[in-house]
Structures are given as C-alpha cells and as structure tokens.
Amino acid sequence: MSKLHRQGGAAHVFLIPWWLGLVLVTAVPLIASLYLAFTDYNILSSPKFNGLENFERMFQDDYFWAAVRVTAVYVVVSIPLQLGFALLLALILDRGLRGLAFYRSAFYLPSLLGTSVAVAILWRQIFGDNGLVDRALSIFGLELGSWLQNPSLSLSTLIVLNVWTFGSPMVIFLAGLRQIPEELYEAVKVDGAGIVRQFTAVTIPLLTPIIFFNLILQTIGAFQTFTQAHVVSGGTGGPANSTLFYTLYIYQQGFTNFDMGYASALAWVLMAAIGLVTAVHFVLSRYWVFYGDD
Amino acid sequence: MSGLDRRGFLKLAAAGALGAGLTACGAGDSGGGDGTTLRYAWWGNNVRQQNYTKALKEFAAKNPGIQVEPEFADYTAFQERMTTQMAARDVADIFWVASAQVMTYHKSNIYRRLDEVPSVDLADYSKEELESFKLGGQLNTMPFGIFVxxxxxxxxxxxxxxxxxxxxxxxxxxxxxxxxxxxxxxxxxxxxxxxxxxxxxxxxxxxxxxxxxxxxxxxxxxxxxxxxxxxxxxxxxxxxxxxxxxxxxxxxxxxxxxxxxxxxxxxxxxxxxxxxxxxxxxxxxxxxxxxxxxxxxxxxxPFLYYPRMAIYQGIDDDKLEAAGKLISYNTNDPAMIKTVGLTMGAPVNPKVFEQTLAAAQGDDKESLDAVQVSRKAERRPRFEAPPxxxxxxxxxxxxxxxxxxxxxxxxxxxxxxxxxxxxxxxxxx
Missing domain, CATH: 3.40.190.10 (Periplasmic binding protein-like II)
Incomplete structure (x- = not known):
C-alpha cells in the first residue's frame, strides 16, 4: 500500500465526524422534512400522508401571505441599504485612515452582535415607547410613541438593525478593494478621470465579483431572519403581523401549533424561493459581474 | 517530531468512543443505584423557579431514596420543550400541563392514570371534586391549584x-x-x-x-x-x-x-x-x-380553573410509587404551600385550603377569598380546550x-x- 494511499485512509478517518454530522444532522432531517411536507403531522402521533394539502393550504392562508410580504420587503429594502452602507464605509477605510485596525474591528462588532438576543432587546429600549428615539423626536415635537408597536414603522426598525450589521460585508469589500491594482487608477487619472469616474470605471467593475458574493450571502441570510423578529415582537410577529417573518411563521406552526407537516411544507417553499432567487442572481450576474478574464 | 501514527490514532479513537459510550450509559442510569430519581418539569419566573427547587429539595430530604431532577423553563419555552420531548419519547416523569394543551396531550395518551397509583393520596377529596378533575372519565391529571x-x-x-x-x-x-x-x-x-x-x-x-x-x-x-x-x-x-x-x-x-x-x-x-x-x-x-x-x-x-400536573405514561413502573408521593406532596402537603406560596393559586386540597385560608393575610388572603367566593357558588361544568x-x-x-x-x-x-x-x-x- 503506498504512503499516499495510507494517508488518504487516515484522512477518511478524520473526516468521519464531519460525515456523521452531514448525514445525521443535515441529510436525514432534510429528507425527513421533505416527506413530512406531504403529511399531516402533529409531532404527538404518526404522520399521515395528505398529498399536496399543505401546499394548497398556503394559498388560502392569510398569515402565509403576510409572512411572504414582510420577508420580501425586508430582503428587497435592507440588502441594498446594507451593502451600500458597507461599501461606503469600506471605501472610507481604504483611504489609509489612521487606526484602521481599530475602526475595522469596531465596525465589525455589530455583525457579531447583530443577530443576538441582547441586541434585539436593546432595540426594544431604543425604539420602544419613551425609548431613545421617541425621546429624541419629542424634542422636535414629534410624538410617534413606540416604533415597535406601530405597524407602519416596526419593520423599518428591523431593517435598520440589519443595515447596522454591515461589518461582515464591509470587511469583504475592504479585502476586495485592496486587490484592485493601483496602476489602473493611475492609468485612468492620466486619461483625466476624476474621483467619480475612477469609482464607476475602475472600482465598481473590478469589485463586482465581491458585490455579487456579498449579495448572495446577505440575501440568503435575510430570507432566514428569525432571532431579531422573535425577540422584538415577543414571538408574535406583531403588531398586526408587520414583523411576521417567514421563518418566524414556520417556527410558530411547528413548535406552537404542533403542525410540523405544514411547517415542513413552508420550509421547503422557503428553500425553493431562496434557490430560485439565487439562480436568478446567477443568471443576471452574466450581465454585470466582471471577472477580469471575460 | 514523534507524531501519532495511523495505528495509534485508531487506538485513541476507539478508546475515546468506548469512553463516550460508558459515559452515556452512566448518564442514563437515573433509576438505579442509590434510589429513584424523578424528573420534574414546570414553568414560571425566577422566583417560582427558586421556590419550587427549594420545595423539591425538601421533598427529597423527607423521602430518603428519592431524588428529584428539576427541569424548569419559561412558559413558552416549556411548551416547546415538551413538544420536542414528546416527539423523542423523553418526557419528564412529572410535568405541569399548559392549559391549552390539556386535551391535546390527553388525545396523545401521554398521561398515566392516577387512580391506579396507590401513593397518590386522594382521601381528602369528595367524589364530586374527583369527578370534576377527570378528563374523558379518567383521573389522569391532578390539579395542584385553583384560580379564578x-x-x-x-x-x-x-x-x-x-x-x-x-x-x-x-x-x-x-x-x-x-x-x-x-x-x-x-x-x-x-x-x-x-x-x-x-x-x-x-x-x-x-x-x-x-x-x-x-x-x-x-x-x-x-x-x-x-x-x-x-x-x-x-x-x-x-x-x-x-x-x-x-x-x-x-x-x-x-x-x-x-x-x-x-x-x-x-x-x-x-x-x-x-x-x-x-x-x-x-x-x-x-x-x-x-x-x-x-x-x-x-x-x-362562576368557575374554577385548575392548573394540572401529570405523570408521564412512559414512566418506569419502579418509579411510579415515588412519583405518586411527589404528586401528593404537591397537592396535599401544607409544607409545599409554605415553601412555594400561592403563586399557582389556592390549594386544591379542601383541608389544606381551609388551613391556609385561616392563617392567610394580605395578598394571600385576597387571592384565597376570591377563590372562596367561586368555590361556594353554584357552578356549571367547565370543559378543557380541545385538541x-x-x-x-x-x-x-x-x-x-x-x-x-x-x-x-x-x-x-x-x-x-x-x-x-x-x-x-x-x-x-
């Protein structure tokens, strides 16, 4: 047996925990949930096959559509804002600021804390009745009360929370900016390009693979938003379903209503939606993402 | 560097797996050894957690050979955990039942009949009271409080x-x-x-x-x-x-x-x-x-609302007597009320109720008086929330x-x- 072959065997042994994790914790539940999506299953008794009933039920379920609407608005509004903000900060930090390492760490912190329960509770203090924002606005005569209890404003507070967690895409943008050859900027400067032209003709085109990467990552994450909505709304998705995120609704159906069959069907629809949106992004990327070797 | 060779690694892995297996066997051994260990699940706030934990320790001290493992959670988390435990057939031996789940759990047949457990002391209850505690004609849950x-x-x-x-x-x-x-x-x-x-x-x-x-x-x-x-x-x-x-x-x-x-x-x-x-x-x-x-x-x-507790259907038979004793301690023993207070309502045992009322003051008395008004009033039947x-x-x-x-x-x-x-x-x- 060759040494290389023996080393390969040892590698497989090392991989066993990962394989076990993949099979037991991911693959088996995934396949089980696909089966359960076609059943009436309340956890307490055996699943009963009910065909497409769970999927048909979604069309008549007002809460399903409310959850779709909330999640769609959140994805469409918060992701461009978050990426735009992250890019802006990355550009500023890329200009050789003193104390860059400190700023980079400081700006990254919200990304670590942003989806935690503690920050969601903090959000309640900031946007609640008589909270920081309410008090600040009252100085200007605006009495909006609790933003979190206002159906027109509650979702926007969670969008702000998501934008605030710009650190992760910002660090990736910063790494991308460092990869752009300085000669290109010098070349366009020779051609008389100003800052705006340098940005649109050099920075953006060469950064498009990074923008695309961040876009895919953050979009998938946004579709799966749960903790913030659960804590901020106390798990209800209120007021008036204005923070009823799709994953929160899946959770409610599965663990509060014991309707695990319907929850599984909802989960598979979400997975299909994320897959579809990602596929569309990949198709469209042919028209705007520049990989340098095109 | 004398690194770990393949044979050595495999030996180490096997030893680790064996150790983990033995540890798991030991962890699952809750019923044997020095006596009976009961798992007791309930919900509430921090104060209730502390009070009930203390009361369960007092029960264990009074009943040598019985240990109680507390399983506490906030009300919502408690129900979610119960759901998961029921799916895994790993429910606590004794558990409180959230009001909206009483009949759902009954339909799922997770309650043990209590009138078949001799150590559940029902001597102080009238026939009418016991009838009002029943679900589907069976005494399978036990009220441990009353509120209105x-x-x-x-x-x-x-x-x-x-x-x-x-x-x-x-x-x-x-x-x-x-x-x-x-x-x-x-x-x-x-x-x-x-x-x-x-x-x-x-x-x-x-x-x-x-x-x-x-x-x-x-x-x-x-x-x-x-x-x-x-x-x-x-x-x-x-x-x-x-x-x-x-x-x-x-x-x-x-x-x-x-x-x-x-x-x-x-x-x-x-x-x-x-x-x-x-x-x-x-x-x-x-x-x-x-x-x-x-x-x-x-x-x-007028009506009385009873928070209920139950013994899990799948409890080991050799734990049943101890579980019955703990149910009785919760419902019939004034010492329990003394430790946990009236946070879960008035005592359900009529004798303990009268004793507690006679000695009550302040908020306790307010709470007991309110229940007493309804206890004495004519009451049409009340039915639990259906599945x-x-x-x-x-x-x-x-x-x-x-x-x-x-x-x-x-x-x-x-x-x-x-x-x-x-x-x-x-x-x-």
Missing amino acids: PVFRYNETFAEEDGVKLPPADADWDAWSEFLIDYSKDNPKQRKGMPYEADADMVFEAWLRQRGELLWSEDGNPGFTADSVRAWFDWWDKMQKAGAVLTLSEQEGMGPDWALVGKKVLAKVGNSNHIIDDAKMFPDYSFKLRSVPAAKDAQAGH GTSTWRTAMARVAEEISLGRLSTADGAKRLLDEISAGIARAK
Missing part, C-alpha cells in the same frame, strides 16, 4: 386619587363608565386599565354570564360570534374613550406588569397573579374584586391587536376568531 378571574385594583392609587370604586355588584358597564371617568380626571394622568381584550379567563367569565361556554363538552367553541363581538365592543369603547393604555404605551399585547403597574388603576387577570405582581410594587396595596356580573348573568356562571386549539390565545391576541389598531371591526374580529379556532379544531380531527 378577577379585577385587581391598586388601593393606594384609589386613595391617592380620591376615587370610590363601583359597588361589589356593579356590572360591566358600570365598571367601564367608572374607568372612563377616572382616566379623564385623575391628577397623575393614569389610565383605568391596560388593554387586555385577550385576557382568556375574564373572557370565559363574560361568556358564561351570557349562558355560553368557552369550550363545549363535544370539543367545539361553546360561544357565538355575537358574544365575542360584545366583548371586543366593551374594550373598544374604553379604548376610544382613553380609559385603557394604548398598545404603544404598554409595548404590545400581553403587557409586562413591571412596565404598566404604575400607569393604571386596575387590571383584569387571574386571582393568583396578585402574589407575584404585588411584590414588584411593595409600596402599593392591591385588592381583588370578583369580575363584574352582567345584570342578567346566567346561574352557575387543535393550542394557539387560540395567540389568535385572540392578534384579533384584539388589530381591533385596537383600527384595522379590524369588532364584528369582523369576532368572526375571524371563531373561524380560526374552528379551523384548528377541524384540522386536529
């Missing part, structure tokens, strides 16, 4: 503001008019009550006074949309008149008492809530009143919220609530 719907008011605020409360026999309209007048004119600009149109037990009292039930004997809603609409109208009138807190002021449905306690004169709720709530505001004195009675209230409308209604209170809160926000009329809200509840029951069937 009440109006609670802040006596300190009433005295400060110089207001005289409606008489004891005042009806719902008399109370709403009083609260509206109070909110319009009190020096500290307090409101009459929080907005709690989803208060389930007071809602049930409202229905029973109208000759209806919350749940019928055959497992359906026992009420009409008209009664629900009238209930929402009662709250709506007060909200439009500024007599109750807005959702913004109370930070949503299900207000946190710590947040709203200083903002209101009164609130609706359950008789046991005064025990923990009053402690949050030690400078104030709180009193309880029976819920208002409609002028034409139907006879037998498929585990989220009916969430549905009610959602409807009440939308009405409060002006997004739904009371009539449409009533219809939606009834439709959602009926759909859930139909799915469970």
Whole structure:
C-alpha cells in the first residue's frame, strides 16, 4: 500500500465526524422534512400522508401571505441599504485612515452582535415607547410613541438593525478593494478621470465579483431572519403581523401549533424561493459581474 | 517530531468512543443505584423557579431514596420543550400541563392514570371534586391549584386619587363608565386599565354570564360570534374613550406588569397573579374584586380553573410509587404551600385550603377569598380546550391587536376568531 494511499485512509478517518454530522444532522432531517411536507403531522402521533394539502393550504392562508410580504420587503429594502452602507464605509477605510485596525474591528462588532438576543432587546429600549428615539423626536415635537408597536414603522426598525450589521460585508469589500491594482487608477487619472469616474470605471467593475458574493450571502441570510423578529415582537410577529417573518411563521406552526407537516411544507417553499432567487442572481450576474478574464 | 501514527490514532479513537459510550450509559442510569430519581418539569419566573427547587429539595430530604431532577423553563419555552420531548419519547416523569394543551396531550395518551397509583393520596377529596378533575372519565391529571378571574385594583392609587370604586355588584358597564371617568380626571394622568381584550379567563367569565361556554363538552367553541363581538365592543369603547393604555404605551399585547403597574388603576387577570405582581410594587396595596356580573348573568356562571400536573405514561413502573408521593406532596402537603406560596393559586386540597385560608393575610388572603367566593357558588361544568386549539390565545391576541389598531371591526374580529379556532379544531380531527 503506498504512503499516499495510507494517508488518504487516515484522512477518511478524520473526516468521519464531519460525515456523521452531514448525514445525521443535515441529510436525514432534510429528507425527513421533505416527506413530512406531504403529511399531516402533529409531532404527538404518526404522520399521515395528505398529498399536496399543505401546499394548497398556503394559498388560502392569510398569515402565509403576510409572512411572504414582510420577508420580501425586508430582503428587497435592507440588502441594498446594507451593502451600500458597507461599501461606503469600506471605501472610507481604504483611504489609509489612521487606526484602521481599530475602526475595522469596531465596525465589525455589530455583525457579531447583530443577530443576538441582547441586541434585539436593546432595540426594544431604543425604539420602544419613551425609548431613545421617541425621546429624541419629542424634542422636535414629534410624538410617534413606540416604533415597535406601530405597524407602519416596526419593520423599518428591523431593517435598520440589519443595515447596522454591515461589518461582515464591509470587511469583504475592504479585502476586495485592496486587490484592485493601483496602476489602473493611475492609468485612468492620466486619461483625466476624476474621483467619480475612477469609482464607476475602475472600482465598481473590478469589485463586482465581491458585490455579487456579498449579495448572495446577505440575501440568503435575510430570507432566514428569525432571532431579531422573535425577540422584538415577543414571538408574535406583531403588531398586526408587520414583523411576521417567514421563518418566524414556520417556527410558530411547528413548535406552537404542533403542525410540523405544514411547517415542513413552508420550509421547503422557503428553500425553493431562496434557490430560485439565487439562480436568478446567477443568471443576471452574466450581465454585470466582471471577472477580469471575460 | 514523534507524531501519532495511523495505528495509534485508531487506538485513541476507539478508546475515546468506548469512553463516550460508558459515559452515556452512566448518564442514563437515573433509576438505579442509590434510589429513584424523578424528573420534574414546570414553568414560571425566577422566583417560582427558586421556590419550587427549594420545595423539591425538601421533598427529597423527607423521602430518603428519592431524588428529584428539576427541569424548569419559561412558559413558552416549556411548551416547546415538551413538544420536542414528546416527539423523542423523553418526557419528564412529572410535568405541569399548559392549559391549552390539556386535551391535546390527553388525545396523545401521554398521561398515566392516577387512580391506579396507590401513593397518590386522594382521601381528602369528595367524589364530586374527583369527578370534576377527570378528563374523558379518567383521573389522569391532578390539579395542584385553583384560580379564578378577577379585577385587581391598586388601593393606594384609589386613595391617592380620591376615587370610590363601583359597588361589589356593579356590572360591566358600570365598571367601564367608572374607568372612563377616572382616566379623564385623575391628577397623575393614569389610565383605568391596560388593554387586555385577550385576557382568556375574564373572557370565559363574560361568556358564561351570557349562558355560553368557552369550550363545549363535544370539543367545539361553546360561544357565538355575537358574544365575542360584545366583548371586543366593551374594550373598544374604553379604548376610544382613553380609559385603557394604548398598545404603544404598554409595548404590545400581553403587557409586562413591571412596565404598566404604575400607569393604571386596575387590571383584569387571574386571582393568583396578585402574589407575584404585588411584590414588584411593595409600596402599593392591591385588592381583588370578583369580575363584574352582567345584570342578567346566567346561574352557575362562576368557575374554577385548575392548573394540572401529570405523570408521564412512559414512566418506569419502579418509579411510579415515588412519583405518586411527589404528586401528593404537591397537592396535599401544607409544607409545599409554605415553601412555594400561592403563586399557582389556592390549594386544591379542601383541608389544606381551609388551613391556609385561616392563617392567610394580605395578598394571600385576597387571592384565597376570591377563590372562596367561586368555590361556594353554584357552578356549571367547565370543559378543557380541545385538541387543535393550542394557539387560540395567540389568535385572540392578534384579533384584539388589530381591533385596537383600527384595522379590524369588532364584528369582523369576532368572526375571524371563531373561524380560526374552528379551523384548528377541524384540522386536529
């Protein structure tokens, strides 16, 4: 047996925990949930096959559509804002600021804390009745009360929370900016390009693979938003379903209503939606993402 | 470097796996060894957790050979954990049952019959009482407390503001008019009550006074949309008149008492809530009143609500006697009440109730007196929530919220609530 072959065997042994994790914790539940999506299953008794009933039920379920609407608005509004903000900060930090390492760490912190329960509770203090924002606005005569209890404003507070967690895409943008050859900027400067032209003709085109990467990552994450909505709304998705995120609704159906069959069907629809949106992004990327070797 | 070779690694891995296996075997050995170990699951706040943990230790000290492993969680988390444990057939030996799940669990056959466990002492209960504890004709859960719907008011605020409360026999309209007048004119600009149109037990009292039930004997809603609409109208009138807190002021449905306690004169709720709530505001004195009675209230409308506990169907037979002793300790032993207080209501054992009432003072006495009124009253039967209604209170809160926000009329809200509840029951069937 060759040494290389023996080393390969040892590698497989090392991989066993990962394989076990993949099979037991991911693959088996995934396949089980696909089966359960076609059943009436309340956890307490055996699943009963009910065909497409769970999927048909979604069309008549007002809460399903409310959850779709909330999640769609959140994805469409918060992701461009978050990426735009992250890019802006990355550009500023890329200009050789003193104390860059400190700023980079400081700006990254919200990304670590942003989806935690503690920050969601903090959000309640900031946007609640008589909270920081309410008090600040009252100085200007605006009495909006609790933003979190206002159906027109509650979702926007969670969008702000998501934008605030710009650190992760910002660090990736910063790494991308460092990869752009300085000669290109010098070349366009020779051609008389100003800052705006340098940005649109050099920075953006060469950064498009990074923008695309961040876009895919953050979009998938946004579709799966749960903790913030659960804590901020106390798990209800209120007021008036204005923070009823799709994953929160899946959770409610599965663990509060014991309707695990319907929850599984909802989960598979979400997975299909994320897959579809990602596929569309990949198709469209042919028209705007520049990989340098095109 | 003398690194680990392949053979050495495999030996190490095998040893690790063996060790892990032995550890797992040891961890699962809860019934053998020095005696019986019981798992006891309950819910509540931090104070209740500490009190019950202490009481379980006292029980273990009095019963050598029985250890109790506490499994505590917040109310919502408790139900979610129960669901998962039931799916895994790994439920605690003794567990509290959330009100909305009583019949769901019964349908799933997870309760052990208690009248077949000799160590469950039922000697102090009358035949009628034991009948009223049964589910589906079986004594398979044991009440461990009693509470009733009440109006609670802040006596300190009433005295400060110089207001005289409606008489004891005042009806719902008399109370709403009083609260509206109070909110319009009190020096500290307090409101009459929080907005709690989803208060389930007071809602049930409202229905029973109208000759209806919350749940019928055959497992359906026992009420009409008209009664629900009238209930929402009662709250709506007060909200439009500024007599109750807005959702913004109370930070949503299900207000946190710590947040709203200083903002209101009164609130609706359950008789046991005064025990923990009053402690949050030690400078104030709180009193309880029976819920208002409609002028034409139907006879037998008062009712008692029993929080229940049960022994898991899948418990090892050799643990059953110990589990029965623990159930009896919870329900019949004054020492338990002394340690945990009346946070879960009045004692269900009639002898312990009388003893506790005779010695009670302050908030305890308020709570027990409120229960005593209903205990002595004529009571029509009450039925537990049927399978498929585990989220009916969430549905009610959602409807009440939308009405409060002006997004739904009371009539449409009533219809939606009834439709959602009926759909859930139909799915469970």
